[in-house]
Structure formats: C-alpha cells, structure tokens
Amino acid sequence: MTSARSLTPVLFFVLFLCSCCLNGCAKQTTVVLLPDPGGKVGKVTVTSDVASIDITKAQEATVIKGRQSAPTAPKVLSEAEIARNFSEALSSLPEPPKHFNLYFEKDSDRLTAQSQQVIPDILAAASQRQSQDIGIIGHTDTAGDPSYNMRLSKQRANAVLQILIQEGIQDKFVKITSHGENNPLIKTADNVHEPKNRRVEVVVR
Incomplete structure (x- = not known):
C-alpha cells in the first residue's frame, strides 16, 4: 500500500501525478510538496509496503512505482516542471486568501x-x-x-x-x-x- 501523510500541523499543498512507466503499463505516482500561501512548508511521509521517505522542502518530489517499490530519493522540481506536469491539479487549487x-x-x-x-x-x-x-x-x-x-x-x-x-x-x-x-x-x-x-x-x- 502506498500513502502520503503530513507529520506537522502547518498548512501545505501536496500534488499527486499518476502515469504509466515507459517500459509497460505499470503505473507510477509522483508526489510533490508545495508551500502554503504564507510560504510555510509542511512535512509529508510517502510510504509503500517496503519503505518510506520524508519530503520536507518546497517543490521536493518523490516517485513511487507501486506498493512493492521504495520511493525514490527526494528531488526538487523546477517551477516549469511542476507547471508542465501538474497543470490540472494546480488549476483546481483554491485561490489563496x-x-x-x-x-x-x-x-x-x-x-x-x-x-x-x-x-x-x-x-x-x-x-x-x-x-x-x-x-x-x-x-x-x-x-x-x-x-x-x-x-x-x-x-x-x-x-x-x-x-x-x-x-x-x-x-x-x-x-x-x-x-x-x-x-x-x-x-x-x-x-x-x-x-x-x-x-x-x-x-x-
């Protein structure tokens, strides 16, 4: 089972992207942590059946290729990458106060x-x-x-x-x-x- 959860009480945004891998129909999930409208960043743990990893930095992401795979090492994505890959999710976010x-x-x-x-x-x-x-x-x-x-x-x-x-x-x-x-x-x-x-x-x- 894969999951993502917050470990701190601050507000944060988490983006999910599910896609097919290039080598077949196996799906992978990308999880990206964004700061809240005030600039604060929370902490998210991404967990599979075999391992878990924390993402704690703004725009940091991890990829997981199923419940029997460990999440990849965190990597900070550029704003352009996030805009390109998560445009639909970003458009659905509420307007900040x-x-x-x-x-x-x-x-x-x-x-x-x-x-x-x-x-x-x-x-x-x-x-x-x-x-x-x-x-x-x-x-x-x-x-x-x-x-x-x-x-x-x-x-x-x-x-x-x-x-x-x-x-x-x-x-x-x-x-x-x-x-x-x-x-x-x-x-x-x-x-x-x-x-x-x-x-x-x-x-x-």
Whole structure:
C-alpha cells in the first residue's frame, strides 16, 4: 500500500501525478510538496509496503512505482516542471486568501486616513470571491496595560466590522478575534509606541 501523510500541523499543498512507466503499463505516482500561501512548508511521509521517505522542502518530489517499490530519493522540481506536469491539479487549487492591514491612530479605534483608503480594496476582494469567510483580527502596540490593550484591540476589530457592515458585508460571514499586544507585526520592548502594531488584519477567503 502506498500513502502520503503530513507529520506537522502547518498548512501545505501536496500534488499527486499518476502515469504509466515507459517500459509497460505499470503505473507510477509522483508526489510533490508545495508551500502554503504564507510560504510555510509542511512535512509529508510517502510510504509503500517496503519503505518510506520524508519530503520536507518546497517543490521536493518523490516517485513511487507501486506498493512493492521504495520511493525514490527526494528531488526538487523546477517551477516549469511542476507547471508542465501538474497543470490540472494546480488549476483546481483554491485561490489563496487575501490579507490586508489597517492601521489606527494612537490609543484609538479610528483608522488612519491612509488605511481608510484600503476599505474599497477589501470590499472588492470580498465581492470578487463572493466571500462568506472574512477574518478580522485586532492588535495593539505594547504601550500601556495589557488588559487595556486587549480591550482596545477588540474595539478596533469591531470598528472595522461596523465599517464593513455599513458597506454591505453580512456579519454572519465575519469572524472577529483579538490579540491585544500579543503577536505584534514589529517586535518591540514593553511600553513602546509602534504605529505598525496598531492594526487590524483583515483576511478575505
């Protein structure tokens, strides 16, 4: 029996290609590991009845010629090879999520003027995809009390939600989470005002 399975919890894409060998009708399977839309790469073990092998690098592939054959040594394929051999599988992959960062005035749930101009881009992405899965994640910088920052991050996320609702997005398609001063975009010491960390992430799937 041949199989492929993930050994890590990160997201990944695995492509399979089954074809006939040149020397007869025996079939072979090629397994290729691709990074997820964020660039992370998982780990896949390809197993037959006689051996198994791990593929762990982006665009790494192994070939197996049946349950009684060992997978070949991993080999990194070029983008051209993957596009040529896996065009049908690639065309069926879901479109990766679109990410937007909206920034806020200091100690406030008011968007900066520049970030207000990003709202039409979010709406366009949601409309194009007919999205029913939008994530809103609130953040703050490290200035101030952590409990206050958690509340502020929730206020920022809710402020963005209200803007999207006013523009026609249904709230049942939106999920809100808040991280407070945790998970900053720019790592800083405590009690540091950092404009890039005063943000809400919007993810349109």
